[in-house]
Amino acid sequence: xxxxxxxxxxxxxxxxxxxxxxxxxxxxxxxxxxxxxxxxxxxxxxxxxxxxxxxxxxxxxxxxxxxxxxxxxxxxxxxxxxxxxxxxxxxxxxxxxxxxxxxxxxxxxxxxxxxxxxxxxxxxxxxxxxxxxxxxxxxxxxxxxxxxxxxxxxxxxxxxxxxxxxxxxxxxxxxxxxxxxxxxxxxxxxxxxxxxxxxxxxxxxxxxxxxxxxxxxxxxxxxxxxxxxxxxxxxxxxxxxxxxxxxxxxxxxxxxxxxxxxxxxxxxxxxxxxxxxxxxxxxxx
Amino acid sequence: xxxxxxxxxxxxxxxxxxxxxxxxxxxxxxxxxxxxxxxxxxxxxxxxxxxxxxxxxxxxxxxxxxxxxxxxxxxxxxxxxxxxxxxxxxxxxxxxxxxxxxxxxxxxxxxxxxxxxxxxxxxxxxxxxxxxxxxxxxxxxxxxxxxxxxxxxxxxxxxxxxxxxxxxxxxxxxxxxxxxxxxxxxxxxxxxxxxxxxxxxxxxxxxxxxxxxxxxxxxxxxxxxxxxxxxxxxxxxxxxxxxxxxxxxxxxxxxxxxxxxxxxxxxxxxxxxxxxxxxxxxxxxxxxxxxxxxxxxxxxxxxxxxxxxxxxxxxxxxxxxxxxxxxxxxxxxxxxxxxxxxxxx
Amino acid sequence: xxxxxxxxxxxxxxxxxxxxxxxxxxxxxxxxxxxxxxxxxxxxxxxxxxxxxxxxxxxxxxxxxxxxxxxxxxxxxxxxxxxxxxxxxxxxxxxxxxxxxxxxxxxxxxxxxxxxxxxxxxxxxxxxxxxxxxxxxxxxxxxxxxxxxxxxxxxxxxxxxxxxxxxxxxxxxxxxxxxxxxxxxxxxxxxxxxxxxxxxxxxxxxxxxxxxxxxxxxxxxxxxxxxxxxxxxxxxxxxxxxxxxxxxxxxxxxxxxxxxxxxxxx
Numbered sequence: 001x002x003x004x005x006x007x008x009x010x011x012x013x014x015x016x017x018x019x020x021x022x023x024x025x026x027x028x029x030x031x032x033x034x035x036x037x038x039x040x041x042x043x044x045x046x047x048x049x050x051x052x053x054x055x056x057x058x059x060x061x062x063x064x065x066x067x068x069x070x071x072x073x074x075x076x077x078x079x080x081x082x083x084x085x086x087x088x089x090x091x092x093x094x095x096x097x098x099x100x101x102x103x104x105x106x107x108x109x110x111x112x113x114x115x116x117x118x119x120x121x122x123x124x125x126x127x128x129x130x131x132x133x134x135x136x137x138x139x140x141x142x143x144x145x146x147x148x149x150x151x152x153x154x155x156x157x158x159x160x161x162x163x164x165x166x167x168x169x170x171x172x173x174x175x176x177x178x179x180x181x182x183x184x185x186x187x188x189x190x191x192x193x194x195x196x197x198x199x200x201x202x203x204x205x206x207x208x209x210x211x212x213x214x215x216x217x218x219x220x221x222x223x224x225x226x227x228x229x230x231x232x233x234x235x236x237x238x239x240x241x242x243x244x245x246x247x248x249x250x251x252x253x254x255x256x257x258x259x260x261x262x263x264x265x266x267x268x269x270x271x272x273x274x275x276x277x278x279x280x281x282x283x284x285x
Numbered sequence: 286x287x288x289x290x291x292x293x294x295x296x297x298x299x300x301x302x303x304x305x306x307x308x309x310x311x312x313x314x315x316x317x318x319x320x321x322x323x324x325x326x327x328x329x330x331x332x333x334x335x336x337x338x339x340x341x342x343x344x345x346x347x348x349x350x351x352x353x354x355x356x357x358x359x360x361x362x363x364x365x366x367x368x369x370x371x372x373x374x375x376x377x378x379x380x381x382x383x384x385x386x387x388x389x390x391x392x393x394x395x396x397x398x399x400x401x402x403x404x405x406x407x408x409x410x411x412x413x414x415x416x417x418x419x420x421x422x423x424x425x426x427x428x429x430x431x432x433x434x435x436x437x438x439x440x441x442x443x444x445x446x447x448x449x450x451x452x453x454x455x456x457x458x459x460x461x462x463x464x465x466x467x468x469x470x471x472x473x474x475x476x477x478x479x480x481x482x483x484x485x486x487x488x489x490x491x492x493x494x495x496x497x498x499x500x501x502x503x504x505x506x507x508x509x510x511x512x513x514x515x516x517x518x519x520x521x522x523x524x525x526x527x528x529x530x531x532x533x534x535x536x537x538x539x540x541x542x543x544x545x546x547x548x549x550x551x552x553x554x555x556x557x558x559x560x561x562x563x564x565x566x567x568x569x570x571x572x573x574x575x576x577x578x579x580x581x582x583x584x585x586x587x588x589x590x591x592x593x594x595x596x597x598x599x600x601x602x603x604x605x606x607x608x609x610x611x612x613x614x615x616x617x618x619x620x621x622x623x624x625x626x627x628x629x630x
Numbered sequence: 631x632x633x634x635x636x637x638x639x640x641x642x643x644x645x646x647x648x649x650x651x652x653x654x655x656x657x658x659x660x661x662x663x664x665x666x667x668x669x670x671x672x673x674x675x676x677x678x679x680x681x682x683x684x685x686x687x688x689x690x691x692x693x694x695x696x697x698x699x700x701x702x703x704x705x706x707x708x709x710x711x712x713x714x715x716x717x718x719x720x721x722x723x724x725x726x727x728x729x730x731x732x733x734x735x736x737x738x739x740x741x742x743x744x745x746x747x748x749x750x751x752x753x754x755x756x757x758x759x760x761x762x763x764x765x766x767x768x769x770x771x772x773x774x775x776x777x778x779x780x781x782x783x784x785x786x787x788x789x790x791x792x793x794x795x796x797x798x799x800x801x802x803x804x805x806x807x808x809x810x811x812x813x814x815x816x817x818x819x820x821x822x823x824x825x826x827x828x829x830x831x832x833x834x835x836x837x838x839x840x841x842x843x844x845x846x847x848x849x850x851x852x853x854x855x856x857x858x859x860x861x862x863x864x865x866x867x868x869x870x871x872x873x874x875x876x877x878x879x880x881x882x883x884x885x886x887x888x889x890x891x892x893x894x895x896x
Contacts, residue, residue, distance in 0.1 A: 007715045011727060014712035014775055022734045022742055022768050029745030039752075084642060091299070092635040094643060101646040106893040107872025108650070109829035111846050112865050115853045116649025119656065124664040126652050132665040140664055161649060166893050181372050184339045187359040188366045189386035190437055199389075203376050215736060215894045222738020224832040225850060239740040243832070246744050258744055265741035272736050276729065 026265060033258035049255035059260070061235035069152045069237060070221040073159035078213045080160065081167035082205070088172055102165040110162055114229040117158040121146040147230050154230040155237075159220050167212045174208035175201070211279040218271040222264050238264060287349045287363070287440040287473045289313040289336065294345035296331050305331050307497040308345065313475060315350075318467055320488035321477040322520075328497045329477035333443045336475065337366045349440065360389070363440035369450065371430040373418035379429050380405070380414035386437035404432045408462065424455040428462070435466060442467070444476035448483045460487050481508075481521050493517055509559060514630050518557050524601040525563075527556045531629045539598035543573045543622070549629045560590060562626035563602035567619050574621040582612045593618065650869075657862030676859035680867065687848065687864060694844040697759060697834075698827040701766040705774040705823040706816055708767075713778020713815075718787060735772045735895070739833045742768065747836050757839040765837045766830055769895055770823035777822065781815030821875050828871060829896040872896075 031037060036045035053059050088095060088102075120126045128143035137143050147154035178201075186200045187193075227237035236244070238260055246257035291311040297304045306328035313319045321329045334340035336347055338359035346353050354362050365386070373382050381388075383404055384397040405411050408428040418426055427447070434442060447463060448456045464487065467474050478484050484491045485505040492502040501513045512518035515526055529538025536543050536556045543556065567574040577593040577600065589606045592599060602620065604612065612618075656662065657676050659669035680687040715721075716728060734742075746765060747756060755761030789811065793803040831846045838844070845868050852861040 003719060004721070007719050007721050010711040010715035013708040014731070014771060015727065017708060017767050017771055018730055018734065021746060021764065022737075023730070024749065025742035025744075025746035025768075026737075027745065028749050029742065032745065032748060083638075087635060087638055087642070090635060092632060092639055094636060094639040098639055098642050098646070101643060103876055104873060105646055107825060107876050107896065108869050109846065109872075109896055111829070111831060111849060112653065112869055113649050115849070115861060115865060116651075116653050118853070119652035119858065120649055126667075129665050129667050133667055158649075161645065163894075165646070169893075181368055181370075182374065184334070184337070184359075184366065185368060185372045186385070186389070187339060188337045188362075188364060188443075189389060189433065190360045191385075191389040192358075192360055195389050199385075200374060203374075212894075218736045218738065219894050222740055224740055224835075225846070229850070229853060239738065239832070242740055242744070243836075246747075246836075254744075254748075261741045261744045265737055268737040268741065272729070272733060275736060276732070 029258045029261050029265075033255055033262050035255050049259040053256050053259045053263075058235055058241070062238050062241045063263070065152060065235050066221055066227075066238040069155050069159070069227070070217050073156045073163065073220045074213050074217045076156070076160050077163035077167055077216060078209055081164045081171055081212075082209065084164055084168040085171040085175055088168070089175055102169055105162065105165040106169065108162075110158070110223065111225050111229070113162050114155075114158050114226045117154050117161070118147055118230060121154050121157065148232045150232055150235075152227070152231060152237075155227055158226055158230060159216075163216045163220075167209065167216065170212040171205055171209055174205050178204050207278045211275050214271045214275040214278070218268045221267060286315040286471055288315045288351075289441055289473055289475070290348050290351075291332070291336070292346045292348070294332065294335060294347065295343045296328065296335065296340070297343045304343070304497055306335075306494075309494065309497075309499050311492055311499065311502060313473060315473055316471045317489045318464065318474045318476075318487065320484035320491045321475060321494060322481060322484040322491050323477075323479065323494035324520075325479050327494045329479075329494060330445060332494075333366060333445060333475065333477055336441070337364045337443055338362050339366070364443060365434040365437060365439040365441075366443040367430050367434045367445065367447065369446040371418075371426045373421075373426055373429055373433075375418055377418075378414065379410070379416050379418060379421070382418065382429055383414075383432045383436055385433060390437070400436060404436045407435075407466065408432045423450055424452075424459065427451065427459060431463070431466070435470065435472075438470075439472060442472045442474045444474065446478050446480075446483075447476050448487070449478065449480060456483075456486075463487065493520060495520070510626075511628055512557065512630060515555060515557070518630065522559075523557055524560050525556075525558050526630075527598055527600075529554070529556055531556075536627070536629060539596050540575060540600075541596065543627065544624045545627055545629065546625050549627070554629045556627060557630055558622050558627050560601040561588075561603040562622060563593075563600065564621050564623070565602075565604060565618065566621065568621040568623065572621070573624055573627075574619060577618045577620050579612055579614050579616045579618060581614055582609065584609055591618075593620065595620075653862050653865045655862070656858045657860075657866055659859055659862075662858075676863040679860055680863040686843070687845075687867070690843055690845050690848045691867065693759070693842070694828065694846075697763055697766065697842075697844060698824050700763045701770050701827040702820050702823040704763070704767055705770045706820055709771055709774030709819065709823075710778050710812070710816065712775045713780075713819075714782045716775065716779035717782025717785065731772050731775050734768050735776075739769065739830070743833050743836050750837060756837060757841040759838075759842055761837045762834050762842045762844075765833045766827045768833070769830065770826050773822045773826060774819045777815050777819030778812070781812050785811055818879065821879060825872055825875065825893075826895050 033049050034045040035042055035048060088098060118125070122128070123140040123143045123145065128137065128140055131137045131143060146157070182200050182204060183196050186196045191199065222239055224239040224243060227240050231237055231240065242257045242260035242264070245253045245260065290313070291309055293308045293310055294306060295304055295308050296306040309328070309332060321332060323329050331340065335342045338354070338357060342355070347355060374385070377385070380401050384401045387397045387400065401414065405414055408431055410425060410428055410432070413421065413425065418429065421429065427450070444463070448459055451459055476487065488505060490503065491505050491508060493500040493508065495516055500517045501508065508517065508521045512521065512523065518526070527538045527540060529536050530553050531545060531549055531551055533549065533551050534545055536545050538556055540556070575595050577595045579591055580594050580599065581592040583590040583592070584606065587606060588603050589609045589612070591602045591604060591612060593602055655669065658672050658674065660671040660673045660675060662669035679685050712731070716724065743765065750756045750761055755764065789807050790803050793807045794800070798806065829846065831850070834842060834844050835847060838847070845864065849861060849864045849868055852864060
C-alpha cells in the first residue's frame, strides 16, 4: 500500500464525520438562511431572512450585547490569567491549592458555574444576604441587579471565573517552557523588573495568550446555556435569540435563526484566522 | 576595571540538603579572564548567577573592588551574563537585540543606532542588523549575544560555556575574538565550562570546582604539571597513578625507586605523570629508566597510546602516531620519565 | 513580596471555590429564605429525591454516561487513525485537513446544530439517543485527533518495523508494539472527549428535542424552575466525574498538552 493510500484510509473516517456533520450542518444552515432547500421545493434563494434580521433592532442590540460579553470576559480573563500565572510561577504558601483548584475548575461545566453565580449574585443570593447581615441593604430589591441585568455582569463574572484557570494553565505552561533565562538576560542587561515583563516576557507569551483568548472569545460569543441562565430576557444573547427564533411556533422564523447562526459562524471564522496565525507563530518561535 | 572577590559563597537550593556550592572563595584580579571549570552540576552556573545577582546566595559574599554587591539589584551591578544558548530575543531583530540594554537605559534612539552599528562592526557582523536571530548560524548568534553584552560596557562579563556549542573551526575564531575584545576593553571576565580544553585555551587562570568545592585555582599549565589530587589530575586527562612512599627525593613504588623533582610531597601517596611525558629509550644519565612490555597499541589518529607493563604495574604512554608500525603488542621497550615531569599527590 | 503573594493566592482560592459553595449548601437545605446566611433546617431530602427511582435523576445519569462513553469510544476508533496520519506523515493538503479538524473546536455548536437538526428530521435521528451521540462527535473528535497527532509525532515507527522483522503479524504488531506506546494518549484524549461530551448542552437540547434528557438538561430545568435544593444535589452529582478524572490524571492536565483547549468547551 502506498503512503498516499494509507494516509487517505487513515483520515477517511474522521474526515467523513467532520465533513458530513460539521461542514454539512454549516452548509445546510447557509442554504436555509437563503431560503434555498430544493428537497422541500424551495428552489429560489433569496435574502429575505437576512433582510429581516438586519432590519430588526433586537438583532443589533443582541449582537452588541454578545460582543460586549465576549470581549469584556476575554479581556478581563486574559489580564487576570497572566497575573495568576505570574503568581503561580513563584512558590508561596497555598500554591498547591491554587494549582489544584485551577485544574478542578477546568473540569466543572460552565452550566454549574452559571448556577453557582446565580445563587451568589442574585438579589436574594449569598452576597445580598451578606449585605443585609452587615446592614447595607434592607429589601432584596436594594441589592444591585447583577444577574438578568442589561450589562450582563453575571454572565461576565461566570466567564471570568471559568476562563481564568483555562487561560492561566495555558500561559503558565507557556512560561514554564520558555524558562526564566530570557528574563535573566534582560535583567543583567539592565532592564528593571517592569521593563523585563513589558519588553521580554509579555512578547514571548503573547502568541500563547492570544490563541487561548481567541478560543475563549469564540466560546463566549457562541455559548447558549450560560446567557440562558444568567441573562436578561431583552436583549438576549445572540445564541439565545437564534434558538428562540428556531423553536418559534412560526416556522417562517427558522431561516432568520439560520441567518444568525451564520453570523456567529462568520465571526468564528475570523477567530480561526487569528488562532491559526498566532498558534503557527508560536510553533515557529 | 573591577576586582571581583568571592568569599565563602554557598548555595543550598530549597528542598535540597546538599549544597550546590560549598564555601567557594575566589579572587579574580581586575581585567583578567578566569575560567570556572567543572563537570555539569558542580555549581559553576550557580556561582555566575549569584555574581550577576540573578540568584540569592544562602551565605557568603560577593564584592566588587572591596564593596559588597549582594544588596544591588541585577540591573544595577554592571555585570552582564551571556548564556550558553545565547538566548537572543526571538521576536526582535539583531539590531534590536544588541541595542536592548541601551533602550532599557532610555538612551536616545539615534545614539543607540550609532552604537549598535559600531558594535556589530566590532564583532564582524556589519550587515546583519535587520535579520531575525533565527536566520543566523550558531556562531553568528554567539557574536550577537556578545555584542549585546559588551554594548552596555559592563564592569564584569560572565560567559556560560562560550565555545561549547560551536564547531571545531569556529572555536578558535571565537576564542580569538573574545580574548581580543576582552583585552581591548579590559573587562574582568569570568566564564564557566565543563571542557578543560576550552578553559585552557581561553583563560588566564582556571578554578577547578568538583562536587561544589574548589579543588585548585592556578594558571592553566599548573593543572597538568602539579595537580593537587587524583580527581584533579583525572579531570585533566591524567592516567598514571602509582601508589607508594615518598622521602622527598625518591618515590618507592611498583616501578622501583624513581627520582623526584624538588618540592614533591613526603610520605604515602601516588606518583603521577602524564602519558605524553613518558619518553621512549634510556635517559642520558640513566635516571628513571625502566624496562617495559607493550600490552596494547591504540591508534587515535593524532596520537598513538601504548599500554605498557612495567614490573607489577601498568603505565600509559603517548607516542608519535607516524611510528605506529614500530610498536607491536608483546615487544620489549626501554622508557624513561624525566624527573621534572613527575609529581606526588 | 511574599505576603503579597500569599494574600493574592488567598483571594484567588476564595474566588475559585466561591460559586460551588451555595450550590453544595443548597443540596442540604430546606426553606433557606432571604435573609438567612445559612439554612435553618439541614436535610437530606434533596439527595433522597435525586436518588429515588421515581425522580428520573438516576435514569438521566445512566443515559448521560452511556452517551458520553459511546461518543468517546467512537472518537477513539475514528480519531486514532486520523491522529496517526497527521502525526507521522507529511502530505499535500495537510494544513487544510488540520484546519478542518480544528474548526469545530472554535465554531460554536449553535452555528452548526440548526442545520443538522433540519437534516436529521428526514433521517429520523432527531429525538433519538443515536442522533445525540452522533452530534456529540463534532466537539469530541477534534480533541481526540489533536491528542493522538501529538502522540504520533513523537512516536518512532521503527519499533513496528523491528517487530515485523522479528516475525510479528500486523495485528500482533499493533497489539504488542503500537498500542502500548500510544495508550497514554488514548487515555488522556478519551478522558477529554468524555468530559467534552459530558458538558454538552445546546447540541443535546436541539437534537434530543427534550426527549433525550441528559444531566445538564435536567439541571438546567430544575435551576430555572427554582428548585434550588434539587439543583444543588444534581449539580454535585454532575461535577463528580470531572473531579474523579482530575484525581486520576492530574499530571496529564498541564497546559502543555495540545488538548487543553478542550477545557474551553466544558
